[in-house]
Amino acid sequence: MKTVELQNEVFAQKPTQTMSGAQAVVQALIDEGTDLLFGYPGGAIMPVYDALYDVEDRLNHVLTRHEQGATHAAQGYARATGKVGVCIATSGPGATNLITGIADAQIDSTPLVCITGQVHSHLLGTDAFQETDVVGISMPVTKWNFQVTKAEEIPMAIAKAFYIARSGRPGPVLVDITKDAQFEQLEYSQYSFKGLRSYQPKSKLNMQKVAEAAELINAAKKPFVLFGQGVLLSQAEEAFKAFIEKAGIPSAWTIMGASALDSDHYLNVGMLGMHGNYAPNKLTNECDVLIAVGMRFDDRVTGDLSRYAKQAKVVHLEIDPAEIDKNVKTDVAVLGDAKEALLALTGLVDENKHESWLAEFRKLEQEEFAMVVKDELTPSSKELTMGEVMRTINQCTDGQAIVVTDVGQHQMIACRYAKFKQSKSLITSGGLGTMGFCLPAAIGAKMGHPNREVVAVIGDGGFQMTIQELGTIFQSKTPVKIVVLNNEFLGMVRQWQDLFFDKRYASTTMVNPDFQTIVKGYHIQTREVRERSELESAVKEMLNSTESFFLEVKVGREKNVFPMVPTGASVSEIRLK
Amino acid sequence: MKRRYTISVFTEDMVGLLNRVTIIFTRRKINIHSIAASESEVPNVHRYTIVIEEHEDTVKKIVLQLEKQVEIIKAFYHLDEEIVYQEIALYKVPTDVLAAGKEAEKIVRAHYARVLSVESQFTVIEKTGQKEETQALFNELKPFGILEFVRSGRIAITKPMRTLTAIVEELESEIKQN
Numbered sequence: 001m002k003t004v005e006l007q008n009e010v011f012a013q014k015p016t017q018t019m020s021g022a023q024a025v026v027q028a029l030i031d032e033g034t035d036l037l038f039g040y041p042g043g044a045i046m047p048v049y050d051a052l053y054d055v056e057d058r059l060n061h062v063l064t065r066h067e068q069g070a071t072h073a074a075q076g077y078a079r080a081t082g083k084v085g086v087c088i089a090t091s092g093p094g095a096t097n098l099i100t101g102i103a104d105a106q107i108d109s110t111p112l113v114c115i116t117g118q119v120h121s122h123l124l125g126t127d128a129f130q131e132t133d134v135v136g137i138s139m140p141v142t143k144w145n146f147q148v149t150k151a152e153e154i155p156m157a158i159a160k161a162f163y164i165a166r167s168g169r170p171g172p173v174l175v176d177i178t179k180d181a182q183f184e185q186l187e188y189s190q191y192s193f194k195g196l197r198s199y200q201p202k203s204k205l206n207m208q209k210v211a212e213a214a215e216l217i218n219a220a221k222k223p224f225v226l227f228g229q230g231v232l233l234s235q236a237e238e239a240f241k242a243f244i245e246k247a248g249i250p251s252a253w254t255i256m257g258a259s260a261l262d263s264d265h266y267l268n269v270g271m272l273g274m275h276g277n278y279a280p281n282k283l284t285n286e287c288d289v290l291i292a293v294g295m296r297f298d299d300r301v302t303g304d305l306s307r308y309a310k311q312a313k314v315v316h317l318e319i320d321p322a323e324i325d326k327n328v329k330t331d332v333a334v335l336g337d338a339k340e341a342l343l344a345l346t347g348l349v350d351e352n353k354h355e356s357w358l359a360e361f362r363k364l365e366q367e368e369f370a371m372v373v374k375d376e377l378t379p380s381s382k383e384l385t386m387g388e389v390m391r392t393i394n395q396c397t398d399g400q401a402i403v404v405t406d407v408g409q410h411q412m413i414a415c416r417y418a419k420f421k422q423s424k425s426l427i428t429s430g431g432l433g434t435m436g437f438c439l440p441a442a443i444g445a446k447m448g449h450p451n452r453e454v455v456a457v458i459g460d461g462g463f464q465m466t467i468q469e470l471g472t473i474f475q476s477k478t479p480v481k482i483v484v485l486n487n488e489f490l491g492m493v494r495q496w497q498d499l500f501f502d503k504r505y506a507s508t509t510m511v512n513p514d515f516q517t518i519v520k521g522y523h524i525q526t527r528e529v530r531e532r533s534e535l536e537s538a539v540k541e542m543l544n545s546t547e548s549f550f551l552e553v554k555v556g557r558e559k560n561v562f563p564m565v566p567t568g569a570s571v572s573e574i575r576l577k
Numbered sequence: 578m579k580r581r582y583t584i585s586v587f588t589e590d591m592v593g594l595l596n597r598v599t600i601i602f603t604r605r606k607i608n609i610h611s612i613a614a615s616e617s618e619v620p621n622v623h624r625y626t627i628v629i630e631e632h633e634d635t636v637k638k639i640v641l642q643l644e645k646q647v648e649i650i651k652a653f654y655h656l657d658e659e660i661v662y663q664e665i666a667l668y669k670v671p672t673d674v675l676a677a678g679k680e681a682e683k684i685v686r687a688h689y690a691r692v693l694s695v696e697s698q699f700t701v702i703e704k705t706g707q708k709e710e711t712q713a714l715f716n717e718l719k720p721f722g723i724l725e726f727v728r729s730g731r732i733a734i735t736k737p738m739r740t741l742t743a744i745v746e747e748l749e750s751e752i753k754q755n
């Protein structure tokens with residue numbers, strides 16, 4: 001490969017070959033290591049689809065049933081594998097249908113490359129058929145985007161797109177390609193993007209800051225670690241574990257960081273946030289040093305910021321400089337890759353065991369168990385609970401499955417109670433809270449990890465937002481296991497109406513179709529559970545199936561998820577009931 | 578306390594980048610008082626000068642959000658006392674009022690403004706200065722009838738001595754090491 005320097009950008013280049021722009025798109029994807037993409041065809045992207053037809057053996061295109069499904073599937077794939085997810089759509093409505101997934105990927109730092117077709121370049125700005133300004137529309141929700149109007153721009157645009165999507169804090173990028181550029185011939189060469197002067201994906205570790213952080217940690221009596229997706233994204237799981245084990249620090253996770261540390265690890269003190277565990281929320285306001293690793297202090301995690309960990313010194317290990325001091329003022333910020341930072345920090349921290357401090361967590365955990373967890377996991381009432389379904393899934397999968405969730409009560413229950421023994425095992429829409437995320441994301445996760453069990457846990461509301469992706473599952477024969485926890489309500493909204501709107505259930509009652517019949521229509525095996533006695537055998541039947549399987553569990557209709565930090569409250573005001 | 582800040586943004590030369598810059602302000606419902614964009618002393622590096630009134634904490638966060646954009650090289654923010662800044666204003670007035678009496682001409686001289694162009698029907702006067710100064714001339718010329726008036730966005734030179742060329746060279750050498 002030779003190196004090319006263009007103004008400000010540096011590429012490495014391989015020898016050339018003549019082909020069409022559309023073929024170049026496909027070749028560039030293959031050159032970037034893509035073997036799977038999700039999408040939906042249409043007029044403005046047809047040349048690329050035509051080129052895909054020739055490489056079906058090397059580049060598997062999965063036809064989703066809606067472009068939103070393509071983005072979520074690509075997200076599920078990216079989150080499960082750590083690789084870049086790719087999706088493709090036509091101009092106009094195809095492109096606008098991608099926006100929800102792109103926004104979800106942006107806020108959850110998921111590497112995606114989205115390719116859209118666009119009208120002929122001479123028609124740009126004329127309100128041509130299926131013309132939308134997708135570059136303008138997607139700008140606020142992409143890490144980077146670019147419009148290609150000449151075939152010769154394609155190889156570099158795609159190389160750059162992948163580089164930006166996966167480097168630093170990952171995120172979605174979009175490349176919009178006019179139809180004439182897809183037809184035009186070019187001399188193709190493979191480029192691999194090496195860097196851009198205006199873009200520093202990660203800072204060099206500042207050892208002075210690492211030393212300051214270590215000093216605070218070594219002096220701490222009650223240190224507390226909060227970890228997020230940064231640990232997963234930088235593949236820092238082992239480094240993270242070594243760090244907390246050496247320093248003996250209780251550690252709690254955001255839902256984006258779930259599964260980075262085994263659920264049963266002795267220092268894992270549970271989930272942060274609005275419906276997180278009692279101990280980590282309460283003790284946030286009692287620790288003396290708070291060490292945040294690859295997390296961004298989302299408001300669902302912090303509650304009222306003016307009463308958040310005010311007593312503590314804050315250390316923030318973070319790749320994105322814009323996150324430092326954004327929500328919580330930091331005493332020591334260590335900028336850079338989480339893994340590098342953790343390895344360096346581990347070298348400088350003293351061995352410690354904060355036994356009595358850890359015992360405080362365990363004590364509160366028992367209170368939560370007695371007040372909430374026990375009855376959720378082993379209910380005394382006749383009605384089935386979401387928690388016991390999760391408990392049964394845990395037992396039957398031995399914590400080896402990838403759990404994908406939708407958004408709502410079942411999501412909080414799944415995050416709270418799913419048990420993990422492997423990293424990258426919880427895939428959920430964290431920052432955007434996108435209903436409809438789960439079913440397509442589970443398809444992507446399963447395709448990324450054909451050998452792992454993938455269990456999609458969905459509410460009856462969210463299921464119907466992307467229910468058409470059952471067609472994708474059927475057509476592509478993807479053995480995703482689908483669990484719908486049916487409470488016949490938009491449960492999470494109903495819970496808020498119950499607690500904060502005098503039980504005025506405005507538009508949260510769901511009159512549902514017969515899901516069994518619908519799913520059968522897609523030739524997917526189904527089972528419905530109404531009685532506790534059937535639950536375990538049903539879950540086993542589902543997991544034993546080598547094909548996709550749909551399990552609907554009729555759960556208690558008006559159950560609320562606790563604990564809860566009400567909006568506007570401090571984390572230490574978390575309610576157990 | 579909200580104060581007036583001048584944000585200088587150095588970017589690659591790319592279609593649509595101005596949009597990426599302004600949406601960062603729009604999203605936070607921050608009104609841009611003025612904006613000026615042009616090429617800088619470094620080839621292919623563009624410079625935007627943006628004036629807003631905000632709390633420093635917010636400005637700091639905006640600057641970090643700006644720098645986070647892939648094609649933005651650097652962004653800085655300054656208070657008025659940390660920069661040297663100017664705006665340019667053009668005034669179109671009827672030529673006969675200037676010719677008829679000496680009064681308007683005296684005003685133009687007193688303000689160190691200059692006459693750019695004289696046509697039979699109108700004359701274009703140019704004044705460079707800070708907003709208060711260009712406004713003062715506007716107010717005095719107003720009784721004579723101003724046919725058209727335009728004022729540019731602020732442009733500013735910062736007092737700190739680190740040069741853009743040095744910054745760009747440093748960034749470029751970093752990529753080449755990779």
Ligand SMILES: Cc1ncc(C[n+]2csc(CCOP(=O)(O)OP(=O)(O)O)c2C)c(N)n1
Binds near residue numbers: 409458460487489493
């Ligand atoms: C696209 C979208 N629209 C609306 C919401 C608001 N919302 C959050 S949770 C929820 C209810 C979800 O109901 P369901 O899917 O049945 O799950 P449950 O809460 O009952 O487990 C709604 C409407 C959302 N998160 N996403």
